[in-house]
Amino acid sequence: MEKVEATINVPSSSLKKRKKVPQSVSYPVVTLAIILFVWELCGRFNLIDPFMFSWPSKIFVEAQDFFATGEVFKHLAVSGMEVGFGFAMALIGIPIGLMMGYWKKLELAFDPFVTALYTTPMIALTPLFVLWFGLETLSKVMMVFALSIFPILINTMAGVKMTEVSLIKAARSxxxxxxxxxxxxxxxxxxxxxxxxxxxxxxRALIAVVVAEMLAGNIGIGYAIRHASELFQTAEYLAYVVVLMVLSVLLTELLKMFEKKLAPWRDR
Structure with missing residues (x-):
């Protein structure tokens, strides 16, 4: 008996691998969707007191309003400038951390002071910063600087100490x-x-600028949050908080992209 061979024509397009959505994107999106859905249901079924809290649809409406009027951009511009200047100054922690991590005597001389300042609740010193630097932009910039520099400095020191000894010996040889x-x-x-x-x-920089503007500011995201809370406009208050959260996530993601460009061997 002769064998009959059947051939199946499979479209070449179906053989191509389909691009899957990365789990780093799909998982957070699904989690966020579930949280928002449950949160919205709680609001719709009157399980949330609108005077005390709010829910996604109301927050979205408030966000649409202040985006349409351009109010949020005015506050973001001021807060962004203060964070930008303060954060740029805080980057001085990188060379300081490199030196303190590399030279042991320098670390022994200054590490106790770095630790003491890092563990000091700087937010509690906000009135003192206002007294020193005034009610204008400088006090907010210095608050951002004071809260931002130490995580950069301490982590840089740790990075120097984690350098493989064999690499240092090879370079010296x-x-x-x-x-x-x-x-x-x-x-x-x-x-x-x-x-x-x-x-x-x-x-920490975003926390610093918001607290400083809430205590001593007449413009900026912190001032807008304080103003909305004083008027018990909970949805508007939370809308500004959501704007800060989104901004923080975007900055973090941009930083991850920058790290992949700067250190591609770390992309695992």
């Missing part, structure tokens, strides 16, 4: 100078720690 040591060995090794420090500092 080839006659590398101190400058070459920092540029070719220590700094690349510390990059992931520096990025982590910057990510932590972003959150």
């Amino acid at each position: 080839y006659g590398a100078s101190e400058r070459q040591m920092f540029k070719e060995v220590i700094f690349p090794s510390a990059i992931p720690f520096i990025i982590t420090g910057i990510r932590l500092a972003i959150g």
Whole structure:
């Protein structure tokens, strides 16, 4: 009996691998959708007192209103400038952390003071910053600087200490100078720690500017939050908070993209 061979024509397009949505995107989206759905249901079935709290649809309506009037952009511009200047100043923590992590005597001399300042509740010193630097922009910038510098500095120090000893010995055996040591060995090794420090500092910077504007400001996101809370406009209050949350997530994601460009070997 002759064997009959059947051939099945499969479209070449079906053989192509379908691009799947990364789990890093799909998982948070699904989780957020479930949270918003349950939260909205609680609001619709009067399980939430609108005077005390709000729900997604009402918050979205309020956000539409202040985006349409452009009010939020005015506040964001001021807060963004204050965060930008303060955060740029805080990046001085990178070279300081590199030096303190590399030279032991420098660490011994200044580490107790760094630890003391890092553990100090800087938010409680906001009135003092206002007294020193006034009610204008400078006091907010200095608050951002004071809260942002220490996560960057401490994580940079940790990154230097985590550098493999074999790499340092190899560089020294080839006659590398101190400058070459920092540029070719220590700094690349510390990059992931520096990025982590910057990510932590972003959150602290936003906290600093909001608290400073709430206590001593007549413009900015912190002032807008305080103003809405004083008028018991809960939905508007939460809408501004959501804007800050979205901004923080966007900045963090941009930082992750920057890390992938700067240290592609860390992309796992």
